[in-house]
Structures are given as structure tokens and as C-alpha cells.
Amino acid sequence: MSTQRPLTLEAEPARYLWLIVLVLGLIGLTIVLMTAPAQELLGQSAEAIRGALHGTAAGLFMVTATIGLFQGYRLFAGQARSVAELQVGSVVNAALAFFTIALGNWVYIPYRVSGGPRSYFLEHAPEIHKVFFEFKEFAALFTLPLAAAAAFILIFYGASAVRRKDLSTLVAVLLALVFFYFLVAFGLGAAVTKLKSV
Amino acid sequence: MSSPSRDDEASDAPSGAALAAVLAASLGLLALAMAHVLSEVSVPFKNAMQSLGNLWMPGAAGIGPYSGKETAALLVWWLSWAALHAAWKRRELSVGGVAAVALVLIGVATTLVWPPITELFVHH
Numbered sequence: 001m002s003t004q005r006p007l008t009l010e011a012e013p014a015r016y017l018w019l020i021v022l023v024l025g026l027i028g029l030t031i032v033l034m035t036a037p038a039q040e041l042l043g044q045s046a047e048a049i050r051g052a053l054h055g056t057a058a059g060l061f062m063v064t065a066t067i068g069l070f071q072g073y074r075l076f077a078g079q080a081r082s083v084a085e086l087q088v089g090s091v092v093n094a095a096l097a098f099f100t101i102a103l104g105n106w107v108y109i110p111y112r113v114s115g116g117p118r119s120y121f122l123e124h125a126p127e128i129h130k131v132f133f134e135f136k137e138f139a140a141l142f143t144l145p146l147a148a149a150a151a152f153i154l155i156f157y158g159a160s161a162v163r164r165k166d167l168s169t170l171v172a173v174l175l176a177l178v179f180f181y182f183l184v185a186f187g188l189g190a191a192v193t194k195l196k197s198v
Numbered sequence: 199m200s201s202p203s204r205d206d207e208a209s210d211a212p213s214g215a216a217l218a219a220v221l222a223a224s225l226g227l228l229a230l231a232m233a234h235v236l237s238e239v240s241v242p243f244k245n246a247m248q249s250l251g252n253l254w255m256p257g258a259a260g261i262g263p264y265s266g267k268e269t270a271a272l273l274v275w276w277l278s279w280a281a282l283h284a285a286w287k288r289r290e291l292s293v294g295g296v297a298a299v300a301l302v303l304i305g306v307a308t309t310l311v312w313p314p315i316t317e318l319f320v321h322h
Contacts, residue, residue: 105268109260131313138311141230141268142304145223145275153216160210166293167216173297174220177304 047110047198054103055193058186061096065143065182068093068150072175075168083159090151090171093178097143104140110198117196128195136188142181150174214286217296222282224303226275231310233267238320 042048121129237244251258251265258265
């Protein structure tokens with residue numbers, strides 16, 4: 001008679017996995033910094049550091065929002081395996097929504113100054129500011145309360161949020177909305193930055 | 199005997215607290231959209247939004263009335279969340295019904311901040 005091992009990751013291999021990820025990350029960062037010096041990555045503008053930090057936060061948020069979408073799908077399909085995993089993911093998701101918005105405010109200052117990208121767009125292609133940028137700046141704000149609500153429900157209800165179909169569906173919808181509004185803001189923000197950065 | 203894992207811990211709290219969080223989020227977003235539209239149609243309201251942001255937000259002068267719109271959204275979101283949580287935390291409510299209302303509010307907010315729609319209010 002054969003016995004099946006449960007599909008769980010043991011603690012020791014998990015630690016090795018984190019170590020491997022850390023080493024690979026350091027190798028990747030070293031290669032990037034050697035082949036593309038920091039100044040080239042950031043750009044020549046005096047305000048480039050603001051854009052770089054906002055972009056980094058948005059890049060990390062893209063990862064967690066995508067993971068959130070996947071976790072939401074599994075929750076909806078009744079395949080979620082770990083409440084703790086959902087709770088950590090949703091809190092990180094909400095925290096990154098906050099940091100991306102706060103850093104977005106910071107980068108918005110040089111965007112609005114006279115002679116900045118806003119002036120440039122209003123003079124050469126007003127619809128880029130008046131339609132795409134303005135919609136992006138509000139769509140980005142939608143992510144925070146939705147992500148916070150999802151995180152709150154998962155923490156407040158714990159395993160009940162997974163077991164109750166109505167609550168798991170609600171959280172799945174919230175995480176899908178976070179991904180949608182993030183995607184709108186990120187896509188339009190990247191396009192605007194490509195046309196004229198701060 | 200093993201202690202229950204974290205995943206086994208379940209709160210049997212009624213649905214009210216979850217729905218308070220969701221409805222408050224949608225009310226905050228609607229407040230954001232309303233503040234934006236009113237700023238576009240009324241100069242005094244736009245100035246009020248600037249003043250509201252200046253009260254507490256670092257760099258508010260640099261981002262204009264957007265700071266006040268964010269503040270208005272935060273205030274409505276947090277205050278309505280506190281009030282709804284207190285009122286609903288012990289009540290079992292229809293998740294589908296309240297969630298549907300929240301989704302409609304989010305949809306209305308999204309529509310109002312779509313610039314071609316906002317423009318319609320400016321021209322009337």
C-alpha cells in the first residue's frame with residue numbers, strides 16, 4: 001500500500017529557497033549597476049530620484065497586485081490553501097498602494113511646475129494631460145481603499161473569509177478591482193513618462 | 199495534542215464589519231470624484247480644496263487642489279468606516295446587496311473622474 005506525502009513545503013527547504021532568491025537578486029543588481037550606472041538608470045533631471053522611487057514602488061505594487069489577482073481567483077474558486085499567505089499578501093498590497101500614491105504626490109510637484117511636463121503637454125498635446133494623466137491620477141487613488149478593505153476582511157475574519165463563499169467572493173472582487181485600477185494607472189503613467197518625464 | 203494552526207482560527211463575526219469596510223471605501227471614492235467635479239465647476243470650491251490640503255499635507259502647495267480632494271476622500275472613507283463599523287459589526291447583512299451598492303458607487307466615481315465626463319459638468 002502506497003502512502004502519499006502531503007504537498008507542503010518544509011521549513012528547511014523554504015529557507016534555502018529564500019537564500020537562493022536573495023543571492024540571485026544580488027547578482028542581478030550587481031550586473032545592472034555595472035552595465036547601467038545609477039545616473040543612467042535615474043536620468044539626468046534633478047528630480048529624477050522622485051520618479052525613480054515612484055516607479056520602483058509602482059513596479060513592486062505591480063507584483064503584489066498581480067499576486068493579489070491570482071490569490072483572489074483561488075479564493076473565488078475555493079482553492080485557497082493558506083489564510084496567513086492571503087493576509088500577508090493583502091497587507092503588503094495595501095502598503096504598496098499607499099507608498100506608490102504618496103511617492104506619486106511627491107513626483108506630481110515637479111510635473112506641475114512651470115516648464116514641467118504638464119506645461120509641455122498642454123502646449124503640444126493637451127489631451128495627454130487633460131485626459132490620460134488626469135484619469136491616471138484618480139485611478140491610482142482607487143487602489144488604496146479597495147486594497148485596505150480586502151486586507152481588513154482577511155485579517156478580521158481569518159479562516160471564515162475563506163470558508164464563507166460570500167466573503168471570499170467579496171475579497172476576490174476587491175482584489176480584482178485593485179488590479180484593474182492599478183493597471184489603468186500604471187499603463188497611463190508609464191506612457192506619459194515615456195513621452196515626457198520629470 | 200497539537201494546538202490549532204493559524205489557518206484553523208476562524209472568526210464567526212457577522213458580515214457587517216466586512217460590508218462596512220467595502221461600503222466606506224466606495225463612499226470615499228465617490229467623495230473623491232464629487233470633490234473633483236465640484237472643483238472643476240466652482241472656483242471657490244477649488245480654493246477650499248487647496249486650503250484643506252494645505253492644512254496637513256506636505257507639499258500640498260505643489261500639487262494644488264488635488265491635495266484637498268485626497269483629503270476629502272480620506273476623511274469620508276475613514277469617518278464613514280468608523281460609523282458603519284460601529285453600526286454594523288454585530289449585524290448579519292446581505293453581502294450581495296451591500297456589495298452591489300458599493301460597486302455601483304465605485305462605477306459612478308470612475309465615470310465622474312473620466313475627463314470627458316467631467317468636462318460635461320464644466321460646460322453646463
